[in-house]
Amino acid sequence: MHADPHSSASSAPRVRKTPRSVRRAERLATASITIGGLGTIAVVTLIFAFLLWVVWPLFASASVERLPTLALEGVEADSPPVRTGTNDEGTLGWRLRADGRLDVHDLATGALVQRQTLFEAEGATAFAFASAAGDDHSLPNVAVGFADGTMRPGRIAFETQYPTDVSEGVREGDAYEGGLLTRTPGGQWRLDRLQTSLQEPVSLASARIELLDLSITPQGVAYAFLAADGTLQITNLQARFDMMTDREVFDVVAKPLAYTADAALGPPSHLALSGIGNTLFLVWRDGTTWRYDARDERASAGYEVVEVFDMLPDDPEARIDRLTHLVGKGSLVAADQRGRLHVWFASRPAGAYAADGLVMTRGHVLVPDGGAAAPTTALAASPRSRLVATAHADGTVRLYHVTTEQRLVEAGTQRGLPAEALVIAPQENALFAWRGANLERWQVDVGHPEATLGSLFTRVWYEGQVGPAHAWQSEGGSDEFEPKLGLMPLVFGTLKATLYSMLIAAPIALLAAIFTSEFLVPRWRARIKSVIEMMASLPSVVLGFLAAVVLAPLIEDTLIVVLVTFVALPFVVALGARLWQLLPARTAVRLEGLPRLGAISAMLPLALGVGILIAPTVERLCFAGDVLAWLNRGRGEAAGGWSFMLSPFAFALAGLLVFRVGGGWVRSVSTQWSRLQCALVDLLRLLVVVAVGLLLAWLLGLAFGGTDPRGPTGTGLAYQPRNAMIVGFVMGFAIVPIIYTLAEDALSSVPRELREASLGCGATPWQTAWRIVVPTAMSGLFGALMVGIGRAVGETMIVLMAAGNTAIMEWNAFNGFRTLSANIATELPEAVKDSTHYRVLFLAGFVLFAMTFALNTVAELVRRRVRRRLEDL
Amino acid sequence: MLAAKPVPPVSTIRRSSLFARGESMVWMTGVSLALAIAMVVGLLAIVAVRGGATFWPQAVERLETVDGRAVMGELHDVDTYEPEAHVFDAIADDAQREAARARVAAAGGETARRFLRTGNRSPSQREGFHWVQDFEIVRSSEPEWALTIERREWGRFYGIPVAFAEGESRTATTPEDAWAAFVAHHEEALDSWIAAAELEEETVSPLDGKIEASRQLARGVENEYGSGSPEHQAALARHAQVEQVTRVERAAAAARVEDLRARGGRYALILETADGAEHAVRLVDIVRAYPANRLGWWQRLGVYAARWWEFLSADPREANSEGGVWPAIFGTVILTMLMTILVVPLGVLGALYLREYAKQGALVSMVRIAVNNLAGVPSIVFGVFGFGFFCYTIGAGIDEVFFAENLPNPTYGKGGILWAALTLALLTLPVVIVATEEALAAVPASMREGSYACGASKWQTIRRIVLPRAMPGVMTGMILAIARGAGEVAPIMLVGAAKMAPALPVDGSYPFVHPERSFMHLGFHIYDLGFQSPDAKAAEPMVFTTTLLLISLVVVLNLVAISIRGRLRRRFVDGQ
Structure with missing residues (x-):
């Protein structure tokens, strides 16, 4: 038969060309799928990139830009200021001369905006300025001492008004009523003006005031002064309204301090009063410092020197050029003649020799590049953070961050002339140096000086602490509080949570996976697996809630039962197995399926019963009858606790002795024994292990009994209701299904031929499982553990609810911790956008991201390798 | 000749050693x-039992103690402990204190204490729970007419009805009559209350909205033309006019609402509390009341069902510790739907x-x-x-471009359901990709x-052949x-x-859908109620529920997924 090549099944002519609509659809689909697919993948990288983008500025270095030198209007070159200052925005600056003249300049143009005389020229001998302006408008922040022994407190502060009656024709930047007029973004007028006032003289001493300082304390303002006649006092002025004269008068409440002039030392050069107004430092040029403690309000006689130290201990020739306080007045900063800064603060070490338990320590030394610089001519501390600026005789200025000991900025003045006064603008965006009739200005971007790789991950010496330490404390009570942003306590907490939950989850999940794949009736395998998989999808908030509300109180009440049950469980199971062995061989084989699993499951309540039964005895023997009192209040001997804590090791050691060392011998002599004989001997061996283990535990307790695990105070193991053990249980519960599923997959994918060959050679199912299947699937099991760890590292809700969230670094299972994830969840909503805190929290997120991504990648690569290897088998 | 050396008998072990x-x-x-498995089952059991028991109406107990105090309420918890010596000092009478001490000593130094939910909170009495030591109880009873009342505010109230009030006049003098009067009037009172609320929603709220919209309009003009500009002045004048007219309308509407509200508010139930004091509870404040100790099994079931229904359908009350979780269910569902769509x-x-x-290639892998x-x-x-x-x-x-008139109050620049849905979509993206890829790979090459x-x-192949086969996987x-x-809370x-x-x-x-609004969520509700609640004890049962x-939601979803997966596998095997 001859087929006609042109005839087709249908009568319609065959279309050879693809219709245009199909082609168009094809192009459209390809384009949209490619765009969508690539977009999806781009989104994944976007997460990584965005986190980095937010974190990056943390590590950007500070930048500085010098602005042109300004000539200040109406200022003579030879009248140095005693003090200068700027407003918050750095647009207005004031300079006070010793003769009482106060000038306010526009810092953008140098124009004179306001001039006044604060006090009469004669007799001013000492000046004191509070480090922070103080927001309370009624409190003085300035004091001037005079030759006649009087003192005038006062206030110099910028105030902002929003005038509504500005006449037509006034332009922005004009001098207006002694202030600077600007427009707000909303279009309103804004007037910044310096407000000054000086109160009437208060008579403090009969001789001239030599040195003066003041502090704004919670109780009011405290003044400290040294007069020429040797009077040294801390004084509180209490305002009272006098009805007779109709004026406000001050009652002087004085605390006299013991001071006798020392001819060898000469007169002191500086006097510094602490932030709470009860510690006073007298400082000599050579660094000698006397510390007075005036905390005791009821002391009758004068307060004595409690500590004498040298602020410049390295160099006997050194002298102090300038001295200032850091914000909060908790730290003293002394600049020596080589331009180095020595930062001192009080700490409370264990063996303090001073009477009040405090010791002044030099926490930081800030050294200019090259180890030395020209003598310091001006020193300024930021009113907001721990930034310090220095000006040197060679005309350079430097900006340091004290806590992290970084030099952020180094810059020179135009003509290399030394600055007479230096100010860090309150917003820390500019630096101003006064020199004669000129003003040097720098625009500064300090970035995030308190966060460096070093300060985030290594020990940092914070003010008031005995030494460098890891600490996380992002918020404090006051503005002067220094945030402590060390990530190590959080990383530690994360690792602790992971460790304790893996301790619980890894054995349970792996062993359960082995049983499921090797010993479980096949019919039940799928069912049980899906039950446990269901566990994986339980929301973690539920687990966290149950941990905190159900488990934590339950375990606190029954701590000893829980602990004893966990130690007893392996023995109960081992005993059950040995009793099972007593069954005749044929019965045992017939019951190997579900009945055996039933019997095994019955071990759980049995172990609990044993736990309840023997717990009171254990508690009496090891913990003096009350485990919580033993842990919390140091009641009872250490030896008992050691015995209990080390009992798992003791039993393991005993088991090793009896089964490993003695096992070969028993096996060699047992070849001709009957099954029953073997089973009985095995039962006997278990009893021997228990006996030997108990003995070992007792001996270990005696051996370690000399050192108390609870530490010298007896509370080192104090039990907190929300602790690592609870988290271990519950987070272990959360990651069991993950490890289990992956491990079971790995075990099941071992080819059946391997098992059959092993069984065919005469190996028992257990030998096959343990020596053939598990080693073959080992990398898969490893991968499963990695994924489990990855999950534990990032788990948030459980630790947030059940871990107590205190950022401490102790391995103790009975106290809490704070993890990276829980920390983010609690603090991120409160963090100010783009602040250091905000960026550090993003860094914490990035660390989590990187950690889990790395863990999962390792697991995935291992899994792929295993799959290939198994395919080869 | 070498004699064959007798081979030593090999000990053949016929069975493997034990x-x-x-x-x-x-x-x-x-x-x-x-x-x-025990952990899964135990956990589910704890949640099921404690969550399921929350709404079961309990008997009301009345306990009298040796110092003449009487409390009435539902038993919340009982525990056993060893009282320390000073616990007994609370008993004023010497003889009774010694008797109590002897009773406890006889029981081995242990005693039970009952944690009673006594309710009856008010601005002056904020504690709604009491511990009662077993040794100080002299009489315990279950008063027949003790009512459990769920109030709109201040939680539960326990008392025995003694009278019924309508305005100033009192009717009914026995508990039975008072209860009958309550049953007769409760619905009416509630209806007028609800009608008032609806009227308010319909008439007053839109007027408030109108004033606010007009204010925002003026604000927008101010942003555009500057403060004090002629356009701004005109807008302000317009706003003032609108506000004046609307305020008059609003006052009239509010008066109508008040009138309606008062109609329901005149009924009250007079109750005697455990300590003998009389207390009036307005009917409109009562969500539900029942004589707990008189209920039969079926009636209890009725109360139980009614409470479940309220839980699923009503708004929360009392800082979320009472009432329902409807907004949280709604928020969870909407969030999940949005996430799925994305x-x-x-x-x-x-x-x-x-x-x-x-x-x-390497890159794709x-x-x-x-x-x-x-x-x-x-x-x-x-x-x-x-x-x-x-x-x-x-x-x-978005705020800067479209909602500048609200700044500095953020509109989109804060948490909202759209952002939450996008975040969750990112979180679940790998799940969908992996499952879909698997399903695509499972379509046999022969079909393609x-x-x-x-x-x-x-x-055409993908759309007509591959995707339909892969659909169950997707x-x-x-x-x-x-x-x-649905279960994620942390993000x-x-x-x-x-x-x-x-x-x-x-x-x-x-515009009906407000993607910028924040929302309630079941998971967050659990966290918040269990940990941030001011009255955690009262909230606990609700958290369990x-x-x-x-x-249940998550488990049902998973079961559906598992069954679909099972069907997919079968179909795939059949298709081979």
């Missing part, structure tokens, strides 16, 4: 599995690209690993990303080849994503879940 069977190790693995197309596109369009690993990245990291990227970057940008051989284009991925997304805490959202994200006011609800 010691080689490793029975105890097998038991160890078995007990681990049993432990894992994630499924993206995930399917991504998987199609990876499996069908991209050139298979790397991308695949990365996508896989994204599933293991902690959810809080996605929260951090969403918080920084959606709320503070995209949201703040057959399709191509018939002259179909690539897209569905499985979607449901798994929903199950994961949405950062991007918009709220303790108490003033309004639902979808409602009747224009919410937990039960959330778990």
